[in-house]
Amino acid sequence: MWKYEKMTQYPINIKKKDLNMAKYLVTQYGGANGELAAAWRYLNQRYTMPDNKGKALLTDIGTEELAHVEMISTMIYQLMKDASLDEIKKAGLSSHYAEHGKA
Secondary structure (H helix, E strand, O other): OOOOOOOOOOOOOOOOOOOOHHHHHHHHHHHOOOHHHHHHHHHHHHHHHOOOOHHHHHHHHHHHHHHHHHHHHHHHHHHHHOOOHHHHHHHOOOOHHHOOOOO
């Protein structure tokens, strides 16, 4: 059974801006082998499982991967917080800024 709490299981509290680390984490977030891709793989594979136990397990794993997406997103946000547009451009994240409004 799931219990919803509005907090991350492992709180993230990054205090120092680091745009280079944020750039590395972007690939972990949405790259071909990133957390989002893993979540979709598990959640899609559940439909081919022949029994309910296997379906439930893949649903739980996929949901956990989505929690990892939330942690990666939080880290990227905190690493980029208060960065100027010039700093973002210098770090090679200008396309990320243009697509997502620095979020």
